[in-house]
Every structure is written in structure tokens, then in C-alpha cells.
Amino acid sequence: MQIKYLLRNRLRAVAVFAVILGSVPLPAHAVSKEIIQLQTQVQQLLDMVQRLQSTLDTRFAVLQNLAQQTADEANQMTVAVNNLQKKMDAQDEALSGKLDTNSGQTQSLNDSVDELKTRVAKLDKSIQDMQSQLQNIQNPPPGSIPGAGAPSAAGAAGQAPGGQALGPAAGPAVNQAPPLQVTFQSALSDYNAAKYDVASSEFQDVIHYYPLDSLAGEAQFYLGEIAYRQEKYEDAIKAYNAVLEGFSGNPKAPAAQLHKGLSLLKLKRRSAGIQELRSLNRRYPRTPEAAQARSRLNGMGVRISER
Numbered sequence: 001m002q003i004k005y006l007l008r009n010r011l012r013a014v015a016v017f018a019v020i021l022g023s024v025p026l027p028a029h030a031v032s033k034e035i036i037q038l039q040t041q042v043q044q045l046l047d048m049v050q051r052l053q054s055t056l057d058t059r060f061a062v063l064q065n066l067a068q069q070t071a072d073e074a075n076q077m078t079v080a081v082n083n084l085q086k087k088m089d090a091q092d093e094a095l096s097g098k099l100d101t102n103s104g105q106t107q108s109l110n111d112s113v114d115e116l117k118t119r120v121a122k123l124d125k126s127i128q129d130m131q132s133q134l135q136n137i138q139n140p141p142p143g144s145i146p147g148a149g150a151p152s153a154a155g156a157a158g159q160a161p162g163g164q165a166l167g168p169a170a171g172p173a174v175n176q177a178p179p180l181q182v183t184f185q186s187a188l189s190d191y192n193a194a195k196y197d198v199a200s201s202e203f204q205d206v207i208h209y210y211p212l213d214s215l216a217g218e219a220q221f222y223l224g225e226i227a228y229r230q231e232k233y234e235d236a237i238k239a240y241n242a243v244l245e246g247f248s249g250n251p252k253a254p255a256a257q258l259h260k261g262l263s264l265l266k267l268k269r270r271s272a273g274i275q276e277l278r279s280l281n282r283r284y285p286r287t288p289e290a291a292q293a294r295s296r297l298n299g300m301g302v303r304i305s306e307r
Contacts, residue, residue, distance in 0.1 A: 106285060116249075177209040184215050187222070196226045217247025221256050233263040254280060254289035261293065274302055281305070 187202030203219040203226075210216050224239030240260040244253060261276035277293040281304060284290050297304050 106282075113248075178205055180206065180210050180213060180215060183209075184219065187219065191222055191226065196230065200226055214247070214250060217243055217250035218252050220247065221250070221252040224256060224259065228259055228263060231266075233266050236260075236263045254284040254287045257283070258289040258293055262296075274300070278305065 183202055184206050187199045187206065190196075190199035190202060200223060203223050206213075206219040207216045220239055220242045224236045224243065227233070227236035227239055237260055240256040240263070243250060243256040244260070247253065257276060257280040261273045261280065264270075264273035264276055274297065277297055280293045281290045281297075294304050
């Protein structure tokens with residue numbers, strides 16, 4: 001706009017100068033031919049100024065039209081981009097919701113499978129115990145067969161020399177199982193007090209006397225924790241494996257797998273540790289232990305999921 005006004009003012013100045021020059025009086029002897037030539041040149045100059053003015057007006061109008069079209073197209077593009085952004089945001093929210101739902105379903109499925117594995121393991125152990133008892137009944141030890149062995153001078157066991165009964169024969173004392181809850185809570189208190197030797201013995205009692213109870217899985221986990229705190233990482237891995245294999249549906253299973261992976265990393269077994277942390281993230285994706293595993297993998301510069 002400023003350029004247009006500047007050119008217009010200059011052209012007007014040239015035209016005015018030409019008019020003034022044409023109005024200057026000349027000698028009579030030079031009036032005829034020179035005045036005509038000067039008037040012709042002035043007229044030509046005025047015509048050129050008018051044509052240039054018209055050309056400038058036309059081009060400026062075209063430029064204004066192009067500028068308006070560009071502004072309209074830019075506004076339309078902005079509206080289209082905003083609509084596309086809204087659609088993408090909506091799709092992202094929908095996809096995020098689906099991923100959360102799938103993660104929850106995956107974890108529920110893994111929990112169900114783990115619980116089923118635990119029940120099968122417990123059932124298999126019960127069957128093995130029953131088979132052992134049945135085998136003992138069918139094939140008793142030689143010393144337990146009635147009448148076996150030579151009678152003593154006082155007669156058969158449990159009888160007086162005259163055949164009188166002396167009462168039931170004394171047998172070996174049977175170990176009585178300690179109370180489950182009391183033993184477990186005592187072991188947990190000793191563990192928190194860093195009395196690891198005492199706590200280990202008590203946790204082992206829980207596993208020995210109550211192998212099918214869920215607290216046996218937690219006791220097995222704390223045995224791994226004791227070994228981990230004492231930097232006995234190989235023993236810790238064995239204890240954590242016992243939790244994952246025999247008590248996979250236990251609430252302590254995610255923590256056992258996390259600490260197993262960390263134990264492997266402590267032993268400089270990087271590939272195995274990374275694989276264990278990735279497996280934890282797949283099996284229990286919505287647990288705090290899975291979040292810790294993802295954080296550790298990110299800190300190591302490792303992809304969370306394998307390609």
C-alpha cells in the first residue's frame with residue numbers, strides 16, 4: 001500500500017512539472033514547432049502516467065484478491081487441522097481405553113492360569129502323599145508285622161508273663177505341628193527385626209507342616225528375601241523359583257519375579273535378568289512390581305517389550 005502511494009505521488013509530481021514546463025512562455029519565433037513538440041511530449045507523458053496508474057490499480061486489486069484467497073485458505077486449513085487433531089485425540093483416548101481393558105483382561109487371565117497351576121500342583125502333591133501312605137500300608141516295615149521277632153522272657157510286647165495286658169505299647173513320639181498363624185507371624189516379626197536365622201527356621205516350619213496353605217508360598221518368598229538381603233543371590237533365585245513354580249497364584253508372585261530379575265542382574269546375568277523383567281511386565285502388567293520393572297528397563301536403555 002505504501003509503495004503504491006509513493007509511486008502515485010512521484011507520477012503526479014512529474015505530470016505537474018510537465019504542465020508547468022509547457023506553460024512557460026517562449027519566444028515568438030520558436031512558438032510554433034517547439035511548443036507543439038513539447039505539448040506532444042507532455043501529453044504522451046500524461047498518457048503514460050495514466051496507463052501506469054491504471055496498471056498499478058489493476059495489479060494491486062489482483063494482489064488484494066490473492067491475499068484474501070490465501071487468508072481464506074489458511075483459515076480453512078486451520079479448521080481442518082483442528083478437526084483432525086480432535087479426531088486423533090478421540091482415537092487416542094479410545095485406543096488407550098482398549099489397551100487398559102486388554103491389560104486388565106490379560107492380567108486376569110494370567111492370574112486364573114497361575115491359580116489353576118497352583119491347584120494342580122497342590123493336587124499332585126496330595127496324590128503323591130496318598131500314594132506314599134498307601135504304599136506304606138501295603139508294604140509295612142518288617143519290624144511292624146505282628147508276631148515277627150523272638151518273644152522276650154516276659155512274653156509278647158504289652159503283656160505280662162502271665163498273659164496279662166500291660167496297656168498300649170510305648171511308640172515313638174509324633175511331632176505336633178505348630179499353630180500356623182502364630183508361627184508365620186512370629187517368623188515375620190523376626191524377619192523384620194533382622195533375626196534371619198530364627199526367621200528362616202520358622203518359615204521352613206510353615207512350609208514343612210502346611211505345604212498346601214497360601215502362607216507356605218509367602219514363607220517361601222520371605223526365604224528368598226532373606227537370601228537376597230544377605231546377598232546370597234543364587235539361593236534367593238532358587239527360593240523365588242519355588243514361589244513362581246509352586247505358588248504362581250500367590251500375591252507374592254509378582255514381587256518374587258521382580259526380585260528374581262534383580263538377583264540375576266546382581267549376578268551380572270544381564271540377558272536373563274532383562275528377560276525376567278519383561279516376563280513380569282507381560283504377566284502382571286498392572287501391578288506396582290511391573291511398574292518397577294519398566295522403570296528399571298528404561299533406566300538401562302532397554303526396550304520394555306521384545307520385537
